[in-house]
Amino acid sequence: EVQLVESGGGSVQYGGSLRLSCAASGFIVSHRCMGWFRQVSEHEREGIASFDSDSFDTIEYADSVKGRFTISRDNANNILFLQMNSLKPDDSAAYYCAAREFGVCGGARRSPTSFSSWGQGTQVTVVS
Numbered sequence: 003e004v005q006l007v008e009s010g011g012g013s014v015q016y017g018g019s020l021r022l023s024c025a026a027s028g029f030i031v032s033h034r035c036m037g038w039f040r041q042v043s044e045h046e047r048e049g050i051a052s053f054d055s056d057s058f059d060t061i062e063y064a065d066s067v068k069g070r071f072t073i074s075r076d077n078a079n080n081i082l083f084l085q086m087n088s089l090k091p092d093d094s095a096a097y098y099c100a101a102r103e104f105g106v107c108g109g110a111r112r113s114p115t116s117f118s119s120w121g122q123g124t125q126v127t128v129v130s
Contacts, residue, residue: 031081
């Protein structure tokens with residue numbers, strides 16, 4: 003059974019850092035396109051970072067987080083990370099990791115509907 007479990011969220015001050023973890027089971031993280039998304043209330047879920055499988059190793063970020071967030075993998079432990087630095091109140095959201103059924107992210111890397119497996123989410127709140 004495919005399962006994704008996020009952790010590491012919390013409340014942090016403006017300019018602070020957090021590292022989110024996504025522990026995967028039932029599949030190998032490095033064999034799939036993996037992504038981080040975030041969602042504020044009823045707004046659309048936003049794709050912010052993606053990591054192609056190790057056959058492609060392409061990493062991309064949304065402009066809103068580029069230069070501040072870093073996506074990475076621990077292949078030995080099958081974990082996906084999102085290091086978030088220089089956090090701003092606009093970064094407050096529920097953060098989700100997700101996996102596609104394919105190794106390539108391609109043009110669908112920002113589209114929630116192209117990802118088939120999701121974690122339960124972890125809340126990040128940035129206070130000024």
